[in-house]
Amino acid sequence: MNENLFASFTTPMMMGVPIVVLIIIFPSILFPSPNRLINNRLATVQQWLIQLVSKHMLSIHNYKGQTWALMLMSLILFIGSTNLLGLLPHSFTPTTQLSMNLGMAIPLWAGTVVMGFRHKTKASLAHFLPQGTPLPLIPMLVIIETISLFIQPVALAVRLTANITAGHLLIHLIGGATLVLMNINPVTALITFIILILLTILELAVALIQAYVFTLLVSLYLHDNT
Amino acid sequence: MGHKRLNPARSVSHPPFHLWGCGESDSPESEATRIPLSPTQVRSATPASVWTPAEQKPSLGAAQGSLNSQREPAQQRPLRLEAPSRSAPSKGSTSCQRGRSGRARLHGDRSERRARGPSLDLSSGTRGKESLVRVNGTQSLLRGPCLTMLSRVVCSAAAAAAPRLKNAALLGPGVLQATRIFHTGQPSLAPLPPLPEHGGKVRLGLIPEEFFQFLYPKTGVTGPYVLGTGLILYFLSKEIYVITAETFSAISVIGLLVYVVKKYGASIGEFADKLNEQKIAQLEEVKQASIKQIQDAIDTEKSQQALVQKRHYLFDVQRNNIAMALELTYRERLHRVHREVKNRLDYHISVQNMMRRKEQDHMINWVEKHVVQSISAQQEKETIAKCIADLKLLAKKAQAQPVL
Numbered sequence: 001m002n003e004n005l006f007a008s009f010t011t012p013m014m015m016g017v018p019i020v021v022l023i024i025i026f027p028s029i030l031f032p033s034p035n036r037l038i039n040n041r042l043a044t045v046q047q048w049l050i051q052l053v054s055k056h057m058l059s060i061h062n063y064k065g066q067t068w069a070l071m072l073m074s075l076i077l078f079i080g081s082t083n084l085l086g087l088l089p090h091s092f093t094p095t096t097q098l099s100m101n102l103g104m105a106i107p108l109w110a111g112t113v114v115m116g117f118r119h120k121t122k123a124s125l126a127h128f129l130p131q132g133t134p135l136p137l138i139p140m141l142v143i144i145e146t147i148s149l150f151i152q153p154v155a156l157a158v159r160l161t162a163n164i165t166a167g168h169l170l171i172h173l174i175g176g177a178t179l180v181l182m183n184i185n186p187v188t189a190l191i192t193f194i195i196l197i198l199l200t201i202l203e204l205a206v207a208l209i210q211a212y213v214f215t216l217l218v219s220l221y222l223h224d225n226t
Numbered sequence: 227m228g229h230k231r232l233n234p235a236r237s238v239s240h241p242p243f244h245l246w247g248c249g250e251s252d253s254p255e256s257e258a259t260r261i262p263l264s265p266t267q268v269r270s271a272t273p274a275s276v277w278t279p280a281e282q283k284p285s286l287g288a289a290q291g292s293l294n295s296q297r298e299p300a301q302q303r304p305l306r307l308e309a310p311s312r313s314a315p316s317k318g319s320t321s322c323q324r325g326r327s328g329r330a331r332l333h334g335d336r337s338e339r340r341a342r343g344p345s346l347d348l349s350s351g352t353r354g355k356e357s358l359v360r361v362n363g364t365q366s367l368l369r370g371p372c373l374t375m376l377s378r379v380v381c382s383a384a385a386a387a388a389p390r391l392k393n394a395a396l397l398g399p400g401v402l403q404a405t406r407i408f409h410t411g412q413p414s415l416a417p418l419p420p421l422p423e424h425g426g427k428v429r430l431g432l433i434p435e436e437f438f439q440f441l442y443p444k445t446g447v448t449g450p451y452v453l454g455t456g457l458i459l460y461f462l463s464k465e466i467y468v469i470t471a472e473t474f475s476a477i478s479v480i481g482l483l484v485y486v487v488k489k490y491g492a493s494i495g496e497f498a499d500k501l502n503e504q505k506i507a508q509l510e511e512v513k514q515a516s517i518k519q520i521q522d523a524i525d526t527e528k529s530q531q532a533l534v535q536k537r538h539y540l541f542d543v544q545r546n547n548i549a550m551a552l553e554l555t556y557r558e559r560l561h562r563v564h565r566e567v568k569n570r571l572d573y574h575i576s577v578q579n580m581m582r583r584k585e586q587d588h589m590i591n592w593v594e595k596h597v598v599q600s601i602s603a604q605q606e607k608e609t610i611a612k613c614i615a616d617l618k619l620l621a622k623k624a625q626a627q628p629v630l
Contacts, residue, residue, distance in 0.1 A: 175478075
């Protein structure tokens with residue numbers, strides 16, 4: 001193992017030039033915009049997928065919430081594609097960086113909260129107190145609810161970062177174990193390799209699920225506040 | 227130039243620009259609210275702004291009310307030829323006087339102007355491109371259109387020339403940028419070239435077929451493969467590519483990917499094709515339905531036309547029916563008349579018959595009565611005795627002659 005475990009998580013540079021922006025922008029070219037009625041297969045499948053996901057995700061919202069459709073769809077597409085691309089060897093995943101996830105989570109969460117306070121002030125404030133709490137518990141509960149509200153963006157960002165980073169690390173470690181075991185005991189290496197394959201399948205799922213969860217939670221916050 | 231918009235309710239034709247104000251009543255408050263224009267103010271108004279009514283407002287003060295909105299253009303006319311004197315307002319006069327304070331009046335007072343009748347003033351101003359057209363007098367309502375026609379020719383030349391000159395002087399090179407038009411090209415969206423049926427051919431899913439064709443003349447069929455193998459071994463042996471943990475994750479990911487694509491690729495492709503075909507089928511259905519609808523309409527129309535051709539049968543039948551009905555009615559009435567007349571005549575006949583019968587009976591009765599009366603008693607006795615004698619005689623005869 002020439003490189004340490006953190007090598008894959010550093011800002012990617014190419015001959016001293018940070019290309020992280022290019023890497024973040026890269027997934028967008030994988031989604032061609034359909035400019036005809038009948039497109040090629042890639043565009044057709046993507047179109048169908050986006051229609052399916054948006055229909056399910058936006059069905060719970062009212063009109064005000066549905067104005068966020070573009071935001072939510074692009075969010076899920078970006079996170080999903082970035083996570084999936086990160087599984088390829090020697091690739092950099094922007095979503096492993098807490099900075100980027102915070103940059104996604106905080107504005108979106110803050111947007112929903114501000115919107116809620118603007119349009120439904122009383123209802124937004126009422127969220128701080130669940131129904132049916134006994135009277136002596138109210139002050140404590142308000143504090144707890146406030147804390148839970150402010151933890152939401154942090155939780156969103158950290159959840160995504162931790163999951164993806166943990167997945168990458170695991171793959172790295174088990175790959176390393178396979179590599180080392182190849183010389184000692186190839187059979188064990190094979191078992192480890194099978195574990196690696198299973199893990200990869202899991203990571204594929206996790207990549208998609210995390211994207212979904214992120215978007216779903218934002219959508220939930222939106223639903224509460226519209 | 228000195229035109230004012232006619233009150234639309236009163237003007238016969240709508241000149242597009244202003245006549246010299248007929249049809250508005252002078253009111254003292256409107257007089258008062260007019261701002262006296264200084265010569266500099268007047269001169270600063272550009273010919274272009276003087277020409278168009280909408281742009282004249284900014285050059286006047288904010289004190290102008292909406293009441294004056296129609297008079298503002300008139301006030302702006304650079305009437306440096308008029309004396310800056312105010313004439314007394316004439317309430318409700320139909321005169322077209324609009325010369326006000328700050329403006330020089332070319333002609334005298336209103337009465338004089340009225341006497342002179344309509345006049346047309348064409349004068350070129352100091353700015354060289356202005357022309358001043360004023361139509362005064364009460365008759366201008368009628369002459370308005372023709373005069374405005376003439377003035378339009380004059381003023382349009384001035385208005386056309388003046389802004390360009392002025393702007394050209396001010397803007398200079400900026401004009402070139404301002405007049406450049408964007409988006410003159412054809413929109414690139416239509417018509418798009420058709421999509422190819424299949425993608426480019428590749429070998430091993432990555433390397434296009436053209437590469438193999440390119441190497442074929444020099445290295446034959448196995449050339450590219452040997453090249454690839456050699457490159458890989460070179461990278462490995464020289465440790466340009468290092469086998470790390472990443473290698474195994476690469477193997478697993480790429481292996482998984484290849485497996486999924488090989489297994490489900492075709493079906494996903496078919497699914498995509500099915501989606502497209504559904505879309506096309508939907509539209510095709512719409513098209514077919516539309517064609518069918520139109521065809522049905524055509525057929526209906528044709529059948530309607532054919533029916534119309536045969537419509538005369540219907541009319542004939544109707545005509546015949548009506549004729550028959552008329553005939554029937556006629557005959558019925560004739561019959562009724564006949565019956566009535568016969569009734570009348572029968573009545574007369576029966577009356578006659580009855581009279582005759584009555585007369586007969588009466589006569590017979592009278593005769594009988596008189597005859598009976600005339601038979602005396604003696605005659606009666608004699609007659610009866612004679613009858614008895616005859617009967618006896620007959621009886622004797624009968625006895626004498628037995629049954630034969």
